[in-house]
Amino acid sequence: MFSIEINSLSKSYGSFTAVDGIDLKVESGKIFGFLGPNGAGKTTTMKMLTTLIPPSSGTMNILGIDGTKSPLEIRKKIGVVLQQPSYEPTLSVEKSLEKYGMMWNVEKKIRKNRVEELLVAFDLVDIRKKKNDDLSIGQRRRVQVAREFMHDMELLFLDEPTVGLDPSARRSLLDFIKSKVKDGLTIFFTTHILEEAEYLCDDIAIINKGKIIAVDTPDELKNKFGRQKTIKIHVGTQQNISSLLSNIENCTIEHDSGVVITIHSGQSEQVLQDVLKILASNHIPVEDLSVVPTSLEEIFLSVVKNSNESNNSPGQ
Known part of the structure; x- marks a missing residue:
């Protein structure tokens, strides 16, 4: 069963094509890594899959729902953590989590239990009473990711979730994500830290200049290109x-x-x-x-380099 199925998906802005006819399937209950250099089309793809922007052409099926016809139905079943910072400056850490649970109509008792669970899981207990405006960048990021787990979801999109985190906090977050996947959650994950992708992901796709240039498990990518x-x-x-x-x-x-x-x-x-x-x-x-x-990072650099050379060769 697949949580995401897209066919010939494209997004253009005038004469510029950000995503160029990609095909992709993401198996349910897995962590899918979506890698690429800056400007490759990662964020544009994620925005289409989360129904924030419509595709120019192609089809996308998210959790069995047509993404172009029923975007609101999809939004009820997914979670999204974008790369841009998002926080409530005047609210405390625990109040931010509480508010997010209320927005999703989570029952009060369940809401209180989840707040406590997430405060512990994301090492936020000591700063639970602090206002978000008084937190460091890394602490705000932990709150931003933690609050998404206040509600039930079937599919979670994480766009560079560990930006600003120290190594200890990063590993704790990755381990927490792994534990949630064991409960059946599917995760679509972007990162520039290749060690994260190797540690976390079941499957990986590499995108460059709007096109998918490789899809496989980390081990198979190593076998093919390493x-x-x-x-x-x-x-x-x-x-x-x-x-x-x-x-x-x-x-x-x-x-x-x-x-x-x-x-x-x-x-x-x-x-x-x-x-x-x-x-x-x-x-x-x-x-x-x-x-x-050869490391996954070296493979990534090699695959992207070969893709660029192919695109720049005569006759292309």
């Missing part, structure tokens, strides 16, 4: 190592003119053997060596 590995070699002496290694094929080599060699290769085992032979024959001692698999 054959390249990074080799780091710490040598015990400073020499003109770059010239010694210049004839090795199937790799790129960076040498900081100090004692660290960084090698990127899709054939890491063979390349490593060749490098070690050359170092040994030139009596260059190796102090330390590591081989690191």
Whole structure:
């Protein structure tokens, strides 16, 4: 079962196409990561899916509801946390949560219990009486995300929810999100922090210049695009190592003119053997060596770069 199904979805502003005919399916009860560089079309897509703006063309089915015909029905079943700050300056933290529950007609007893639960979950207990205007940016963001959980929903859209959070608060938020998905919630999640996507998401789509350029699980994206590995070699002496290694094929080599060699290769085992032979024959001692698999961030950068080069090639 899919919580989101979109076909040939597009959004144009005059001659500019922000989202260009994308197809996407988001499985229910999963966390779906939606990644892309600035200006790629992420926020425009999210605004269409949350019925804040209408598409120029295409279809979207949200929780079994036609998004263009019944936007109000969709809004009753979803939660949305946008990237822009949103808070009530004169209200205290607990009153903000209480007010949000009242807006959604949450029963009083349930409302009070949820306020207490969220104050604890988002580490807001010590500042519960503070006005939002007196909070730090990170504290306001935690309140903004926490209040969305005051009401029942089937699908939650989170646009850069950890902006302004310190590492501890970020991890607590991600773990809380994971716990809610176990209860059946579906989450559509955007972030610029690739470690978050790798830690949190079941599936990931990468969008660039309004087009979807890759969709898969984090592991499968690594299998498809992550054959390249990074080799780091710490040598015990400073020499003109770059010239010694210049004839090795199937790799790129960076040498900081100090004692660290960084090698990127899709054939890491063979390349490593060749490098070690050359170092040994030139009596260059190796102090330390590591081989690191390609990270999701490196894959993201590579996929986007290849997409840009394809779009800029002759005939495109």
